[in-house]
Amino acid sequence: MEFKHKSVLLEETIDGLNIKPDGIYVDGTLGGAGHASEVCRRLSAKGRFIGIDQDQDAIVAASDRLAAYEDRVTIIRSNYCYMANELHSLGIQKVNGIVLDLGVSSYQLDNEERGFTYRTDAPLDMRMDQRQSRTAADIVNGYEEKELYRIIRDYGEDKFAKNIAKHIVAARQQSPIRTTGELTEIIRQSIPMKMQVTGGHPAKRTFQAIRIELNRELDVLRESLDGMIDLLDDGGRICIITFHSLEDRIVKTIFRKNENPCTCPSDFPVCVCGKKSKGKVITRKPILPTTAEQEENPRSKSAKLRIFERRFSD
Numbered sequence: 001m002e003f004k005h006k007s008v009l010l011e012e013t014i015d016g017l018n019i020k021p022d023g024i025y026v027d028g029t030l031g032g033a034g035h036a037s038e039v040c041r042r043l044s045a046k047g048r049f050i051g052i053d054q055d056q057d058a059i060v061a062a063s064d065r066l067a068a069y070e071d072r073v074t075i076i077r078s079n080y081c082y083m084a085n086e087l088h089s090l091g092i093q094k095v096n097g098i099v100l101d102l103g104v105s106s107y108q109l110d111n112e113e114r115g116f117t118y119r120t121d122a123p124l125d126m127r128m129d130q131r132q133s134r135t136a137a138d139i140v141n142g143y144e145e146k147e148l149y150r151i152i153r154d155y156g157e158d159k160f161a162k163n164i165a166k167h168i169v170a171a172r173q174q175s176p177i178r179t180t181g182e183l184t185e186i187i188r189q190s191i192p193m194k195m196q197v198t199g200g201h202p203a204k205r206t207f208q209a210i211r212i213e214l215n216r217e218l219d220v221l222r223e224s225l226d227g228m229i230d231l232l233d234d235g236g237r238i239c240i241i242t243f244h245s246l247e248d249r250i251v252k253t254i255f256r257k258n259e260n261p262c263t264c265p266s267d268f269p270v271c272v273c274g275k276k277s278k279g280k281v282i283t284r285k286p287i288l289p290t291t292a293e294q295e296e297n298p299r300s301k302s303a304k305l306r307i308f309e310r311r312f313s314d
Contacts, residue, residue: 006106007034008300009241012287013099014038016239016307022046023096026087028080028228029053031105033062039099040069050090051075052083054129057107079129081224084231094233102221103243104211106299116211118203121181126207128215136210140177145169155218155246156209164190164206180207208244218246225254229278232310237282243302248286255281255308282307 007013013035017025021044027036030051040049049072051062059077066073076086080100087095108116108128115125115136124137143151145165152161167190168177177183184203191202212218228238242248261275286304294301 006297006299007031007038008101008103008293008297008303009287009289009305010034010038012305013101013239013241014042016282016287016305017097017099017237018235019043020047020096024048024050024092024094025097025099026050026052026083026095026231027099027101028083029099029101030062030075031055031058031101032107033065035099035101036062037065037069039097040066040073043069043072045071047072048092049073050087050092050095052078052080052086054079054131055105055108056130057111058105061107079220080228081220083224084227087231094236095231096233096236098228098232098236098238100238100240102217102241102247103299103303115180116207118180118184118187118201118207121179124178124180124183126211126214134214136214137176137178139210139214140168140183141172151213152206152209154209155212156205156207157245158205158209160191160195166190183207212246218250221247222250222254225251226258229254229258229308229310232279234310234312236310237307238310239305239307241303241305242286243304248304248306251306252286255306258308276313277311279309279311282309 019039019042021042025039030036030053033051036049036051043049051073053059053062054077056077059075063075074090078086104116108114112120112122115122124135124140126136148165148168149162152158152164158164164187167186171177171186187203187206232238240251242251258278259281260277262271263273263275264271283306286306289300289303
């Protein structure tokens with residue numbers, strides 16, 4: 001299956017990076033190289049681009065798409081949480097821009113073998129990195145009921161989380177849950193029919209929750225973002241596209257903390273904590289897809305772009 005993914009908020013992200021032709025830019029979620037190809041197109045022969053992705057299929061597709069820029073491109077199979085180490089191994093200490101597109105690619109969703117989608121019956125997989133041994137099936141069949149409830153409630157934000165967890169545990173006592181179709185049917189049985197008619201696909205939130213838990217998506221973002229801001233040179237920017245409120249909340253909070261890290265009580269006349277701002281939040285409100293983009297690409301509807309600019313203290 002060909003790796004296809006339509007990049008969301010493409011023009012807005014490229015504009016947000018404020019690209020310097022001779023700069024160094026990193027895409028930590030390379031995917032099919034949609035954003036990457038536009039970055040590379042704007043770089044001179046002195047510029048440099050590093051693409052990082054943990055999905056081997058993405059690495060192959062991106063390598064092919066960026067072949068015309070091979071003189072300025074380095075592609076690495078890794079998780080963006082290791083970005084600093086990967087860059088330092090290349091002799092790079094600072095960069096001029098970083099992009100993260102945190103959405104699941106169209107290829108991953110549409111490729112049944114990857115087990116991300118609830119719309120077809122396939123093995124319960126959901127691994128972003130296929131070198132990882134644990135799969136979604138291990139979570140569904142191995143987690144205690146209270147843990148399943150926690151992740152469906154917290155990561156899926158599903159008000160029927162308790163009932164879904166209960167039904168999963170009851171079903172697996174009869175036989176292991178092996179496929180996306182089996183799990184989807186269990187979820188359907190856990191949610192009132194009237195909610196299934198009006199609330200979108202009943203399995204969407206649970207599948208999101210299991211995928212986030214399996215791939216540690218929120219933990220990786222939360223643990224990596226401060227370090228990525230530290231990688232930026234003066235005036236460098238990081239652009240992050242999120243697709244649900246949990247991710248967006250993390251990005252918004254950490255961006256604000258890096259802009260104003262002061263922990264002094266509000267009634268202190270001057271700051272005494274000594275914590276200095278690392279830069280400025282460019283997007284006070286997130287940038288959203290235009291109506292035209294949402295109509296052309298329905299998967300863009302929930303996307304939000306936030307931008308932070310690194311500024312060194314005088």
